[in-house]
């Protein structure tokens with residue numbers, strides 16, 4: 001544990017859907033500039049945990065502290081206002097809209113005097129952002145559906161970078177990507193870390209987890225099996241924690 | 247990125263289908279019906295005048311379809327609001343009649359909207375039901391009778407009048423299209439409408455109030471149908487339950503041909519205007535060609551089929 005205040009502190013989080021217990025007794029601290037990987041088999045509860053943090057689900061019990069303040073998000077947009085951004089497993093992009101409108105989805109910029117959309121500025125800021133992050137797309141005005149999977153995921157991450165002030169949650173951001181695209185997305189994730197954001201990433205690729213993370217947290221059927229410093233563990237240990245086979 | 251390159255990119259192919267189709271049919275009639283007066287200012291103005299109510303309704307429908315919803319009830323709303331205005335105008339002044347007619351449309355739209363947005367019923371089924379419901383109500387309102395509209399100010403504003411020499415129905419069309427276009431393309435509301443139709447979940451997690459958007463577009467459809475009802479009763483100086491009866495297919499076809507996607511996320515107000523004018527031209531041209539009503543229907547149906555097929559083919563690329 002570091003002495004500085006954690007960005008996010010989860011304490012004894014519990015979540016049940018009716019009779020199904022999805023998360024039981026989960027606790028974790030996330031610090032600025034830290035990447036924590038969340039691993040576990042399908043159905044372990046990883047996505048559910050991310051949805052709890054991002055305000056999509058309310059925990060059945062337990063406490064969520066954001067920068068030391070106990071938080072209860074009414075919905076996802078409230079969590080966003082507090083500086084938490086999510087990159088979803090199934091991309092939350094509007095396919096027929098241009099890149100810049102996706103970047104500003106729900107937070108469109110307007111200009112006086114009539115409050116009309118400031119498309120020029122949104123386009124410019126988007127271009128600056130994708131240039132800075134080196135997301136290679138034809139232009140800020142390109143339509144999302146004309147882009148490759150990697151470019152789309154790049155946009156989703158760029159959006160998270162642009163709006164997150166504290167925490168970025170990524171749910172299998174490279175699950176659908178090829179090798180080169182995955183490398184690009186990993187680069188983007190590392191650039192988030194450089195911005196001193198806290199990052200929680202779900203991944204099925206242990207290679208990736210070991211490349212990116214500072215700590216690894218293992219879930220098995222809703223139970224928190226343990227948290228390891230990446231530098232102090234190896235794949236064998238993590239695999240046996242995931243599967244429960246020693 | 248130069249301005250001209252980005253302009254080119256934004257002008258995607260789909261949009262040009264309507265321009266080409268419009269031009270092709272216009273040229274066809276201009277040549278074949280030259281001696282029948284197709285190209286006269288009077289005839290062309292007439293097309294615009296006759297199209298005005300459809301164009302106004304089409305604007306509401308572009309918003310609804312873009313949000314991933316549909317309104318099938320607008321034809322019935324036209325009749326109800328026209329009859330409401332006509333009946334109220336018999337004993338009350340202009341403003342009351344206008345508000346009553348428009349209000350009836352807005353109320354029906356809001357009713358559709360509440361059922362769709364907050365009771366989570368599919369708009370296709372809700373508006374299919376209210377289409378029948380309000381068609382019935384329109385019939386029973388005045389026992390199938392036609393109600394004359396004798397208020398000259400009303401028939402001037404919503405029908406035969408003009409301002410600076412521009413016919414009022416042309417003005418209504420222009421104003422409605424400009425407002426519709428700007429709201430659709432250049433406001434946060436417009437952006438939220440297309441985002442909702444494109445990917446409701448993405449819209450939701452981005453903080454867009456999706457139910458509110460759905461409610462708004464269906465209410466807007468009621469409002470535009472209400473205005474269309476006023477335009478019909480103003481032009482015809484009477485209201486009857488049959489008003490709007492045949493508009494359902496025409497307006498939906500016009501909007502689809504104009505580049506609006508049936509399944510949401512994409513649309514064009516200018517395209518819808520051109521689509522409506524195209525349908526108007528078609529009606530006009532087929533009449534001038536001297537076709538029987540039954541043949542007109544067949545030819546129109548076939549042309550709409552081709553036009554819709556072409557525009558949808560392009561969309562699915």
Ligand SMILES: Nc1ncnc2c1ncn2[C@@H]1O[C@H](COP(=O)(O)OP(=O)(O)O)[C@@H](O)[C@H]1O
Nearest residue numbers: 017020022040041042043044045046047048049
């Ligand atoms: N909305 C829901 N309603 C009921 N059960 C759910 C819901 N979401 C997830 N679950 C259940 O919770 C468990 C964990 O799911 P999930 O978090 O998606 O797992 P993971 O992302 O680790 O694969 C699963 O058993 C799943 O069926």
Ligand SMILES: [Mg+2]
Nearest residue numbers: 046047048089
């Ligand atoms: Mg998952």
